[in-house]
Amino acid sequence: MNPRIDWYFDFISPFAYLQWHKLRREASHVTVTPYPLLFAGLLSHWDNKGPVEIPPKRGWTYAHCLWIAKREGISLRLPSAHPFNPLPLLRLSIAAGATPEVVDRLFNFVWQDGHLPTDNDAWQALLSEFSLDESALNTQEVKTALRRNGEQAIAQGVFGVPTTVFNGQAFWGVDATDMMLAYLANDAFFSSDDYQKAFALPEGITRK
Numbered sequence: 778m779n780p781r782i783d784w785y786f787d788f789i790s791p792f793a794y795l796q797w798h799k800l801r802r803e804a805s806h807v808t809v810t811p812y813p814l815l816f817a818g819l820l821s822h823w824d825n826k827g828p829v830e831i832p833p834k835r836g837w838t839y840a841h842c843l844w845i846a847k848r849e850g851i852s853l854r855l856p857s858a859h860p861f862n863p864l865p866l867l868r869l870s871i872a873a874g875a876t877p878e879v880v881d882r883l884f885n886f887v888w889q890d891g892h893l894p895t896d897n898d899a900w901q902a903l904l905s906e907f908s909l910d911e912s913a914l915n916t917q918e919v920k921t922a923l924r925r926n927g928e929q930a931i932a933q934g935v936f937g938v939p940t941t942v943f944n945g946q947a948f949w950g951v952d953a954t955d956m957m958l959a960y961l962a963n964d965a966f967f968s969s970d971d972y973q974k975a976f977a978l979p980e981g982i983t984r985k
Contacts, residue, residue, distance in 0.1 A: 787816035793939040865894035868914040
């Protein structure tokens with residue numbers, strides 16, 4: 778039986794887009810269950826900032842993503858503005874079933890086509906593809922599902938996107954893709970004392 782992983786993401790994240798393509802290419806033996814969530818909700822819960830909210834880190838983040846895309850042979854086009862409001866995309870993904878095919882299309886809408894939900898003509902065309910309209914995105918059922926995904930992620934210790942969770946173990950970031958796949962393959966490293974001690978290292982000082 779194929780291993781099943783939970784995958785938490787937000788369409789706002791280019792790193793999530795990159796890992797999505799890596800998973801589809803390198804983990805075809807894995808069943809991925811996508812959970813769209815609001816990244817800003819995680820940041821608020823953990824009192825954290827997104828990478829592009831730190832001025833010197835902003836340009837570096839985009840340049841790094843472009844480099845990863847080049848290295849991995851993944852098509853990547855930056856949208857006209859970033860960050861942007863991802864709620865319409867997140868709600869659309871849920872209203873359309875959040876299947877891998879839906880997630881793939883919505884990621885490509887932003888990170889290959891360079892569109893945003895504020896690009897009205899492109900957005901309306903996208904809604905038409907799914908035979909949905911704005912009212913379908915704003916139902917209480919959709920809003921509740923999105924909020925529940927965020928609560929579930931926090932309960933599993935998810936603090937950023939993308940994050941993969943398998944058997945209670947979370948792997949954060951596109952750079953952890955290989956580490957996650959090694960865990961699925963029962964790599965002995967994850968039974969080592971060093972790995973276990975990493976989660977119990979005492980704090981030496983706390984920044985105020």
